[in-house]
Amino acid sequence: MSSCGNPDSSEADALMPRRLKYGRSRDCVRCREKPGNIVIRHAVYCRDCFSPLVTLKFRKALQPSINASAGTSKRPRLKADGNLLMAFSGGLGSSLLLDIVHRIYFSNESVLNENEEPVGGKNHPRNADVWPSATVCYVEVCNAFPGMRDSTEELRTVVSQYPCFEYVATRIEDAFDRSWWLRVGGLPSFSQLSVDIGNPTSCDLSIISALFTPAERSPTDCLLAYLSSLPTQTAISTAIQTFIRILTLYTARSRGASHLLLGTSLTSLSISLISSISQGGGYTTREELQEEWTQSGIGSTEIAPTIRIVRPLRDVTMKECAAYARWNNITVVGKQRVPATTQGIHSLTKDFIVGLEKDYPSTVSTIARTCAKLAPKDAPKGSCLLCQRPMQHDIQEWKNRISIRSFGEAKLASDLHTPPNPHNNMPPPPLSSQSIDQTLSLTPHLCYSCHTTLTSRSSRGLKSTGSLPVPLPVWVSPPLLDSARVVNPDEDRGEVFQNRQPMRDAIAEYLLES
Amino acid sequence: MAPASCALCQNAKAILKRPKTGQQICKECFFYVFETEVHHTILEAQLFKPGDKVAIGASGGKDSTVLAYVMKTLNDRYKYGLELFLLSIDEGITGYRDDSLETVKRNQQQYDMPLKILSYDELYGWTMDAIVSRIGKKNNCTFCGVFRRQALDRGASTLNVDHIVTGHNADDIAETVLMNIMRGDIARLGRCTVICTQGEDTIKRSKPFKYAYEKEIVMYAYFKKLDYFSTECIYSPDAYRGHARAFLKDLEAARPSAIIDIIHSGEAFEVKEEIKATQKAQQTCMRCGYMSSNELCKACTLLEGLERGMANSVITDRARRKMDELRPAPDILRTIPQYRSPLPAVSVEVAPQS
Numbered sequence: 001m002s003s004c005g006n007p008d009s010s011e012a013d014a015l016m017p018r019r020l021k022y023g024r025s026r027d028c029v030r031c032r033e034k035p036g037n038i039v040i041r042h043a044v045y046c047r048d049c050f051s052p053l054v055t056l057k058f059r060k061a062l063q064p065s066i067n068a069s070a071g072t073s074k075r076p077r078l079k080a081d082g083n084l085l086m087a088f089s090g091g092l093g094s095s096l097l098l099d100i101v102h103r104i105y106f107s108n109e110s111v112l113n114e115n116e117e118p119v120g121g122k123n124h125p126r127n128a129d130v131w132p133s134a135t136v137c138y139v140e141v142c143n144a145f146p147g148m149r150d151s152t153e154e155l156r157t158v159v160s161q162y163p164c165f166e167y168v169a170t171r172i173e174d175a176f177d178r179s180w181w182l183r184v185g186g187l188p189s190f191s192q193l194s195v196d197i198g199n200p201t202s203c204d205l206s207i208i209s210a211l212f213t214p215a216e217r218s219p220t221d222c223l224l225a226y227l228s229s230l231p232t233q234t235a236i237s238t239a240i241q242t243f244i245r246i247l248t249l250y251t252a253r254s255r256g257a258s259h260l261l262l263g264t265s266l267t268s269l270s271i272s273l274i275s276s277i278s279q280g281g282g283y284t285t286r287e288e289l290q291e292e293w294t295q296s297g298i299g300s301t302e303i304a305p306t307i308r309i310v311r312p313l314r315d316v317t318m319k320e321c322a323a324y325a326r327w328n329n330i331t332v333v334g335k336q337r338v339p340a341t342t343q344g345i346h347s348l349t350k351d352f353i354v355g356l357e358k359d360y361p362s363t364v365s366t367i368a369r370t371c372a373k374l375a376p377k378d379a380p381k382g383s384c385l386l387c388q389r390p391m392q393h394d395i396q397e398w399k400n401r402i403s404i405r406s407f408g409e410a411k412l413a414s415d416l417h418t419p420p421n422p423h424n425n426m427p428p429p430p431l432s433s434q435s436i437d438q439t440l441s442l443t444p445h446l447c448y449s450c451h452t453t454l455t456s457r458s459s460r461g462l463k464s465t466g467s468l469p470v471p472l473p474v475w476v477s478p479p480l481l482d483s484a485r486v487v488n489p490d491e492d493r494g495e496v497f498q499n500r501q502p503m504r505d506a507i508a509e510y511l512l513e514s
Numbered sequence: 515m516a517p518a519s520c521a522l523c524q525n526a527k528a529i530l531k532r533p534k535t536g537q538q539i540c541k542e543c544f545f546y547v548f549e550t551e552v553h554h555t556i557l558e559a560q561l562f563k564p565g566d567k568v569a570i571g572a573s574g575g576k577d578s579t580v581l582a583y584v585m586k587t588l589n590d591r592y593k594y595g596l597e598l599f600l601l602s603i604d605e606g607i608t609g610y611r612d613d614s615l616e617t618v619k620r621n622q623q624q625y626d627m628p629l630k631i632l633s634y635d636e637l638y639g640w641t642m643d644a645i646v647s648r649i650g651k652k653n654n655c656t657f658c659g660v661f662r663r664q665a666l667d668r669g670a671s672t673l674n675v676d677h678i679v680t681g682h683n684a685d686d687i688a689e690t691v692l693m694n695i696m697r698g699d700i701a702r703l704g705r706c707t708v709i710c711t712q713g714e715d716t717i718k719r720s721k722p723f724k725y726a727y728e729k730e731i732v733m734y735a736y737f738k739k740l741d742y743f744s745t746e747c748i749y750s751p752d753a754y755r756g757h758a759r760a761f762l763k764d765l766e767a768a769r770p771s772a773i774i775d776i777i778h779s780g781e782a783f784e785v786k787e788e789i790k791a792t793q794k795a796q797q798t799c800m801r802c803g804y805m806s807s808n809e810l811c812k813a814c815t816l817l818e819g820l821e822r823g824m825a826n827s828v829i830t831d832r833a834r835r836k837m838d839e840l841r842p843a844p845d846i847l848r849t850i851p852q853y854r855s856p857l858p859a860v861s862v863e864v865a866p867q868s
């Protein structure tokens with residue numbers, strides 16, 4: 001419909017006249033004395049004024065979230081409810097995060113004034129213990145992709161520069177490791193739940209249950225089976241991000257953390273926001289910016305601890321991060337580029353935003369500010385079992401209404417008017433024999449984005465895994481089995497089986513006849 | 515390899531892969547699901563009631579040509595009881611709109627619908643050719659977009675219709691969601707996924723193709739052998755939108771559901787209440803009576819700029835204030851005729867069913 005919008009490079013300059021790279025003067029806009037060293041969105045800063053500017057933005061973004069309640073004081077004493085956990089990838093943002101947190105909150109180097117009193121007062125974070133302890137968590141992903149090197153020890157060396165930080169390394173395959181799950185305090189489950197996502201035409205995700213056996217697949221095998229079953233590069237990249245996030249969250253919980261800090265810069269945040277919206281995650285835009293996570297599936301007698309996920313570098317662009325790291329001699333190991341995801345939505349968004357930032361430098365800031373003005377439309381139905389973020393109501397009804405995928409869909413049958421049959425000699429379409437609620441399916445427990453990740457296919461050819469069941473991450477099984485018991489409260493079955501064979505295997509030793 | 519059978523009817527040979535679902539289906543099933551999805555969209559949003567007079571915004575392009583055909587088909591098939599009209603706006607772009615209007619005139623004959631053509635020249639006294647010769651290509655889309663929106667309402671008013679339907683498709687809406695986020699237009703972001711909008715005294719306006727992929731619209735026109743005018747506007751150099759469109763196409767190539775996923779995102783969020791409270795309330799233009807968020811509506815502001823030879827200085831509100839400070843508007847100024855809505859003053863906003 002749009003008749004406007006032919007990207008013509010020869011016309012581009014005529015349309016969006018470029019502003020000067022910097023304002024009227026080349027001198028620092030803050031001290032107005034020294035010549036500028038860096039241009040940040042048309043403003044020039046000298047090196048000495050630049051670093052305090054970054055730490056100020058950092059503190060402004062973090063400190064309002066430290067105390068559990070805001071209180072009435074304008075400058076309250078900062079005291080967190082629990083410990084601190086920082087996610088570390090070796091990349092630019094998280095390297096900066098470690099360094100700035102260490103400098104501001106853990107260096108214990110009080111600056112004294114002429115009266116030998118600490119500068120900034122006793123409530124200044126430098127002079128007070130805000131968190132009792134701090135842990136740095138790294139999730140190693142090398143086993144997910146061949147050819148990637150293990151960076152665990154390299155990053156341990158980096159973290160050892162900060163003696164007050166404890167280093168914890170987890171591995172991406174822990175997402176399928178029951179022993180890790182029990183170590184971080186997860187509810188035990190005796191079922192290995194698998195899902196059938198091999199059907200390229202169906203959007204339903206049927207659950208297949210099986211008891212653990214001594215010959216069960218290793219966590220790495222499960223991870224590889226899961227990733228190889230995903231239909232697109234976008235799905236692989238999203239799955240890795242989700243796993244890293246959940247592994248970090250459970251590690252934080254097991255460490256008694258009240259805060260999880262991420263090194264997401266303004267540029268990375270804008271990329272995440274646009275990428276998430278492009279994958280149908282509009283309902284959780286708020287969570288992309290700032291999130292409070294409470295583990296689902298905890299017994300009713302326990303008070304579930306809440307972890308605040310904060311991105312203190314959310315107002316600092318990637319360029320500013322790079323300059324800060326360079327001028328403060330911060331070691332940046334660098335993240336390895338994850339192969340097999342370069343054509344995914346996240347990578348495309350990254351290329352687009354980084355490219356756009358060069359010509360339109362305020363775009364990344366605009367994206368983040370615009371998204372901060374948004375809120376979800378309705379109250380959530382619950383939490384998604386896979387990503388553990390709020391889930392919207394009626395997702396499948398919406399999907400079914402928008403795209404007809406079979407003539408058996410209830411919507412067609414209940415149409416107010418009689419739909420014509422496209423083939424007059426065809427028998428009337430059969431109605432679905434089962435509704436979603438009558439069978440154990442993962443579909444109603446997934447948010448729009450996660451369901452799309454598992455079911456939406458690329459146009460470049462259908463990737464079918466056949467009917468091999470794909471194992472699910474360890475945190476999915478307990479609440480899913482609980483929900484199955486709620487659906488059938490009269491049947492205290494303990495485990496739910498859809499196939500005859502697993503049922504038979506489970507009771508085989510009690511059968512007298514084979 | 516044996517040809518696949520249709521994933522929907524299982525009977526006929528599949529001849530196409532649906533861009534929206536990736537399913538391999540036959541031609542008849544494609545027509546059926548395409549039309550039925552539009553029908554579901556119309557029903558869910560309760561867009562029409564029997565007896566409504568509906569103007570189809572027709573440019574002669576693929577979207578409006580297919581829209582006219584599908585609206586007529588559905589109106590006959592499901593007995594909506596609508597009285598359909600074609601409404602075209604002649605922006606005055608030589609070599610582009612004059613050719614596309616020929617297509618609309620053919621559609622008028624084929625679909626047997628009354629056609630009303632309203633030109634910028636008769637409404638504003640300016641054609642787009644004249645505007646571009648005055649201001650150059652830069653920002654010309656701002657003039658065209660603002661003028662077209664008002665011209666459609668005025669054309670509909672003269673036809674005395676209740677409703678205007680436009681051929682905006684899923685790609686357009688997804689692109690607009692992204693654009694509004696990237697340029698921080700929170701007011702438009704809040705309403706761009708709404709299927710049906712109606713201001714205080716403007717005519718209801720809706721988008722039945724909200725969930726229809728552009729590729730499927732082309733596919734439908736191709737298999738139905740509908741003729742449409744397919745040239746891009748010769749004055750369309752909106753580079754920023756071009757970036758967004760190219761990005762959306764990349765996303766669609768990576769995962770075709772991206773278009774519908776972006777629309778779902780747009781429907782799932784809303785502007786926070788405290789932000790809404792700071793937005794400007796709607797009022798009536800003191801000069802032409804059309805809805806406006808300022809004393810003067812955007813079309814009157816732009817027209818005044820053109821008439822005073824200061825067109826480039828009225829694109830933004832700040833520039834407009836500067837122009838006023840320089841010297842007030844002269845008394846003798848060509849203005850837009852007073853707008854008279856055919857509707858009683860009501861405020862309705864039909865939210866999409868999600």
